[in-house]
Amino acid sequence: MISRNISGCRAPQLDRNFFLGLLNKATCLSHLTQTHAQIILNGYQNDLAAVTKLTHKFSDLKAMRHARDLFLSIPRPDLFLFNVVIRGFAANAAPFSAISLYTHLRKNTNLKPDKFTYAFAVSAASGFKDEKYGILLHAHSIVDGLGLNLYVGSIVVDFYFKLSRVELAQKVFDGLPEKDTVLWNTMISGLVRNCYYADSIRVFGDMVVGGMGFDSTTLAAVLPAVAELQELKAGMGVHCLALKAGYHSDVHVLTGLVSLYSKCKELETARLLFGHISRPDLICYNAMIAGYTCNNETESSVSHFKDLLASGEKVNSSTIVGLIPVSSPFGHLHLTGSLQTFCVKSGIVSHPSVSTAFVTVYCRLNEIESARQLFDQSKEKTLASWNAMISGYTQNGLTETAISLFREMMSEFSPNPVTVTSILSACAQLGAISLGKWVHGLIKSKNLESNIYVLTSLVDMYAKCGSIVEARKLFNSMTEKNVVTWNAMISAYGLHGDGHEALKLFTEMLHSGISPSAVTFLSVLYACSHAGLVREGEEIFDHMVHNHGFEPLPEHYACMVDILGRAGKLEKALDFIKELPVEPGPPVWGALLGACMIHKNTELARVASERLFELDPDNTGYYVLLSNVYSADRNFPKAASVRQVVKNRNLAKTPGCTLVEIGETPHVFTCGDRSHPQAKAIYRMLDKLMGKMAEAGFQTETVTALHDVEEEEKELMMKVHSEKLAIAFALIETAPGTEIRIFKNLRVCLDCHNATKFISKITERVIVVRDANRFHHFKDGVCSCGDYW
DNA sequence: TTAGGGTTAG
Incomplete structure (x- = not known):
C-alpha cells in the first residue's frame, strides 16, 4: 500500500511497528496529533492496532473528542476497541457516553461483552447519581456468566461503595468465590470512605487472620479508620505488621501512622516517624501540621507551615484546614484571623473545605453571625458546608434556624449521617417528636439505619422527646453499641427519673465489655440524683475514682452536690x-x-x-x-x-417558652402570650381551671404578697407562665383522656409544677412535662419525680 | 480495579 504526502509525492512507506513504537512514546497532545497525521499519510488509518493505540493515547490525554472521532471512522470496530473507548469515557467523566456505547455494542453488534467491558462500564456508571445503570450492568454481567469474575466483582464492589450502598457491596464481596488482595483492599477502603470504621478494621483482621497476603495499600487503607476511632492499640498492631512485612518505609503507610499517633495524642511518636521520612511530600507535611494543631501545639504547626512556604513548596487547602484550630478554638482567635486573611488574599478561602473549617471555628466560638456570613459568601457549598452550619446552629441552641436551613439544604443535597444526627439533636432539644419521626422515616429511605451515630441519635431523640419505650426498642435492636450509645440510654433513664433502670443498664454495660467514659459516670450520677438514690450515687462516685482510676471533673463534683442537695442533705453538700x-x-x-x-x-x-x-x-x-x-x-x-x-x-x-404538639403541628407559647389565634379560649380555659384548682386546695400567690414589688416587675410576675398556657391549649384541642406532652426550655418553676399536679387530677389526664433538666410524669395529682425536681 | 493529609455528627 502506497501513501502520498501533502505535496503529492510518494512517501516511503514506513513500517507500522515503527508507528506503534512512536505512539508508545507520545506524552503530549501535539506530539500525538503529529503522529496521527503521519499514520494517515502512511495509509494506516484503517489499521485496527494503530487506531486502537491512538484512541487509547487520546483518552489518556483527556482528548475524548479525538478518540471518539477515530472510533467512528472505523467501520467494524472489534471488542477491544469498544473497551478502550468505554474506558476512556469512564475515565474522563463522560458516563453517559460510556453507557450509550455499551448499549450500542449490545444491541447493534454481534460482539459479546467481556470482563473488561463490564469493568469499564460499571466504573462509568458510578458517575451517575442514579444507581439503576450500575445495577443493570451488574445484572447483565451475571447473565453473561461474568458475575463471579474477580475483576468485574472488584469493580462492582467499588461501585456500590461509591454510591454508599454498603450492604450491596458486602453482598457482592461475600458472593465472590475467589478473592485477591486488591478485592480485600477495595472492601477495606470502601468501608472507610463510608465511615464504617469498626467494620473496616474487622475486615482487615479477617484478612490477616485468614492468611490472605496484604500489601502497603492494605495498611494505608485501614490506618485512617484506626485513627478515626482512636484505637491506639489496634494502630500499634498495624504498625508492627508494617515493620514485620517491610512496609515501614512506605510513604503512604508512614503518613497514615503520623496521623494515627497524632489523633491518639501520641505526638512524640508522630514527630519521630515524620523525622524518618526521607523526603516528606506535601501530604506528609499536612498530616504533621494537622497533628500539631489537634494536640494544641499551634506554634509548631505554624512553624512547619512557614518552613513549607519558605521552601517554595505550594500549600493546598488541606494544609490550611489542618492549621485552623477547630478542636481548640478558644485562645486562638488571633491565629484564626490571620489565617483567614491569608486565605482571602491567596484566594484559597473559596475552597469549600477551608470555608467549612472556618464556619466550624466561628460556630464553636459562638460567633454564629460571622459563621453565617462566611457560609453565605461561599460560592461552592458542599454537603459538609451545610452540615457545619446546621450543626453550628443546633450547638448554639438555635434549633429552629437549624431546621429551616435543613429544609433549604434538602432541595440541593441528600442528607448524610452527619446531617441527620444534627437534625435529630435539634429535634431532641426542641422535643419535636413529629419532625423526629419524619427524620426517622427519611433515615430508612436513605438506608442510613446501619450507622451507629445515626442510631444513637435516634435513641437520644426518642428518649428526649418522651418516648422511652421507643428509645429502648431501638437500643435493643442495635447489633453494634459503643460507649456513647450506652451513655445515651443510661441518661435517658436518668431523664425519666428511673434511677434503678439506669443502674441496671450500667451494670449490663460493664458486663458487655465496654469501658465506661467520664460521661458514663456523669449519666449514672445524674440518674441517681433524679431518683434520690444517695447511697448508690456515693458508691458510683467511689467506684469511678478507686476502681476505674478516673480523676473527677468539675461536672462530677457538681453532680455529687446535686445528689446530696436534692435529698435535703444541704449541710453535707456544703461540707x-x-x-x-x-x-x-x-x-x-x-x-x-x-x-x-x-x-x-x-x-x-x-x-x-x-x-x-x-x-x-x-x-x-x-x-x-x-x-x-x-x-x-x-x-x-x-x-x-x-x-x-x-x-x-x-x-x-433566655426567654422561657413552652412547646406543645397538636397532631403534627408545634405550638410555642411564651410568658403571658396573647398572640395565639385561640388566646381567648385558652385564657377562658385557664380561668375555669384556676377556679376548680382553688376548690381543690391549690394556693397561688396573691396580689397582696407583691405589695413591695415595682409595678413593671409585678406585672411580669403575675403573667401566666408559658407551661400553663400550653396545657390549657392542649386541653382544648385534644380529646378527653389523651396524654398531654409539653416541653419547656428552662427549668419548670415550683408554682407551675404544683399547678400541673392539680390539673392532672382535675382533668384526669396524664401530663408529661420535659424541662431543661428532666421529665415529669403527672398522673392523679402526683408527679413521678416525687417533687424531687 | 485498591492506598496516605483536612472540614461536618451521636
Missing part, C-alpha cells in the same frame, strides 16, 4: 464542697443553689449565689435561680429585687 481538692467552680455552686430552691433554704442560697455572682457575673441563670428560691419561700419582693439586678445590668435573659 463536700469545702473538702474538694480543687477550687469549686460555677457548676458546683449552681447545684447547691438549685437544691436550695427545692428545700427553700434562703440562707445557704445567699452563700452559694454570692460565690456565683463573683465567679460568673454575667450568667443570668443564677439570678433567676436565686429569685426562684425567694419565690419558693414566698418572699416575692426579694425575688423581684434580684430580677431587677438583671434588668439594671442589662443582662440578656
Whole structure:
C-alpha cells in the first residue's frame, strides 16, 4: 500500500511497528496529533492496532473528542476497541457516553461483552447519581456468566461503595468465590470512605487472620479508620505488621501512622516517624501540621507551615484546614484571623473545605453571625458546608434556624449521617417528636439505619422527646453499641427519673465489655440524683475514682452536690464542697443553689449565689435561680429585687417558652402570650381551671404578697407562665383522656409544677412535662419525680 | 480495579 504526502509525492512507506513504537512514546497532545497525521499519510488509518493505540493515547490525554472521532471512522470496530473507548469515557467523566456505547455494542453488534467491558462500564456508571445503570450492568454481567469474575466483582464492589450502598457491596464481596488482595483492599477502603470504621478494621483482621497476603495499600487503607476511632492499640498492631512485612518505609503507610499517633495524642511518636521520612511530600507535611494543631501545639504547626512556604513548596487547602484550630478554638482567635486573611488574599478561602473549617471555628466560638456570613459568601457549598452550619446552629441552641436551613439544604443535597444526627439533636432539644419521626422515616429511605451515630441519635431523640419505650426498642435492636450509645440510654433513664433502670443498664454495660467514659459516670450520677438514690450515687462516685482510676471533673463534683442537695442533705453538700481538692467552680455552686430552691433554704442560697455572682457575673441563670428560691419561700419582693439586678445590668435573659404538639403541628407559647389565634379560649380555659384548682386546695400567690414589688416587675410576675398556657391549649384541642406532652426550655418553676399536679387530677389526664433538666410524669395529682425536681 | 493529609455528627 502506497501513501502520498501533502505535496503529492510518494512517501516511503514506513513500517507500522515503527508507528506503534512512536505512539508508545507520545506524552503530549501535539506530539500525538503529529503522529496521527503521519499514520494517515502512511495509509494506516484503517489499521485496527494503530487506531486502537491512538484512541487509547487520546483518552489518556483527556482528548475524548479525538478518540471518539477515530472510533467512528472505523467501520467494524472489534471488542477491544469498544473497551478502550468505554474506558476512556469512564475515565474522563463522560458516563453517559460510556453507557450509550455499551448499549450500542449490545444491541447493534454481534460482539459479546467481556470482563473488561463490564469493568469499564460499571466504573462509568458510578458517575451517575442514579444507581439503576450500575445495577443493570451488574445484572447483565451475571447473565453473561461474568458475575463471579474477580475483576468485574472488584469493580462492582467499588461501585456500590461509591454510591454508599454498603450492604450491596458486602453482598457482592461475600458472593465472590475467589478473592485477591486488591478485592480485600477495595472492601477495606470502601468501608472507610463510608465511615464504617469498626467494620473496616474487622475486615482487615479477617484478612490477616485468614492468611490472605496484604500489601502497603492494605495498611494505608485501614490506618485512617484506626485513627478515626482512636484505637491506639489496634494502630500499634498495624504498625508492627508494617515493620514485620517491610512496609515501614512506605510513604503512604508512614503518613497514615503520623496521623494515627497524632489523633491518639501520641505526638512524640508522630514527630519521630515524620523525622524518618526521607523526603516528606506535601501530604506528609499536612498530616504533621494537622497533628500539631489537634494536640494544641499551634506554634509548631505554624512553624512547619512557614518552613513549607519558605521552601517554595505550594500549600493546598488541606494544609490550611489542618492549621485552623477547630478542636481548640478558644485562645486562638488571633491565629484564626490571620489565617483567614491569608486565605482571602491567596484566594484559597473559596475552597469549600477551608470555608467549612472556618464556619466550624466561628460556630464553636459562638460567633454564629460571622459563621453565617462566611457560609453565605461561599460560592461552592458542599454537603459538609451545610452540615457545619446546621450543626453550628443546633450547638448554639438555635434549633429552629437549624431546621429551616435543613429544609433549604434538602432541595440541593441528600442528607448524610452527619446531617441527620444534627437534625435529630435539634429535634431532641426542641422535643419535636413529629419532625423526629419524619427524620426517622427519611433515615430508612436513605438506608442510613446501619450507622451507629445515626442510631444513637435516634435513641437520644426518642428518649428526649418522651418516648422511652421507643428509645429502648431501638437500643435493643442495635447489633453494634459503643460507649456513647450506652451513655445515651443510661441518661435517658436518668431523664425519666428511673434511677434503678439506669443502674441496671450500667451494670449490663460493664458486663458487655465496654469501658465506661467520664460521661458514663456523669449519666449514672445524674440518674441517681433524679431518683434520690444517695447511697448508690456515693458508691458510683467511689467506684469511678478507686476502681476505674478516673480523676473527677468539675461536672462530677457538681453532680455529687446535686445528689446530696436534692435529698435535703444541704449541710453535707456544703461540707463536700469545702473538702474538694480543687477550687469549686460555677457548676458546683449552681447545684447547691438549685437544691436550695427545692428545700427553700434562703440562707445557704445567699452563700452559694454570692460565690456565683463573683465567679460568673454575667450568667443570668443564677439570678433567676436565686429569685426562684425567694419565690419558693414566698418572699416575692426579694425575688423581684434580684430580677431587677438583671434588668439594671442589662443582662440578656433566655426567654422561657413552652412547646406543645397538636397532631403534627408545634405550638410555642411564651410568658403571658396573647398572640395565639385561640388566646381567648385558652385564657377562658385557664380561668375555669384556676377556679376548680382553688376548690381543690391549690394556693397561688396573691396580689397582696407583691405589695413591695415595682409595678413593671409585678406585672411580669403575675403573667401566666408559658407551661400553663400550653396545657390549657392542649386541653382544648385534644380529646378527653389523651396524654398531654409539653416541653419547656428552662427549668419548670415550683408554682407551675404544683399547678400541673392539680390539673392532672382535675382533668384526669396524664401530663408529661420535659424541662431543661428532666421529665415529669403527672398522673392523679402526683408527679413521678416525687417533687424531687 | 485498591492506598496516605483536612472540614461536618451521636
